[in-house]
Amino acid sequence: MKLTGNILDIKQKRDNRHQDVAIEINRIEYVTYKKDGRYYQPFEFVDEPEIPLVITGDCLSRKSNSHKEEDEYEFNVYDKAGDDYVLNENKFLAITTAYDYDDQLMILSSVHYAVTVTNEEFKQIKTDRHKATKGKSGKKK
Secondary structure, three states: OEEEOOHHHOOOOOOHHHOOOEEEEOOEEEEEEEEEOOEEEEEEEEEOOOOOEEEEHHHEEEOOOOOOOOOEEEEEEEEEEOOEEEEOOOEEEEEEEEEEOOOOEEEEEEEEEEEEOOHHHHHHHHHHHHHHHHHHHHHHO
């Protein structure tokens, strides 16, 4: 995880001016809901891609209730479709920051990025990741 730029510049309205802010995400959590008896239960799969996912500030807006505790922020995530930005309700980003007063630098403490997918997409992601890791372990021998 890595933060470039000032994440606090991002406000509640998405803005193209925040393209210089970037968050590199090393861990993606995929969530789906399956019926277990009478109720739907969440199932998750955590993926750690070799190349980090980069989300730029122009694809983010801060949620109105985003300032939960000091230095904790939640964001709406937008998908870029051509020149338009479309809010993706299935993506969730939350970060925790700390400030280093000696170096006058904001540090990214934690990142939680989750994507809600359908059951079919969930199975496909797990299968693809399993094949990729199996192929990688076979090359090392």
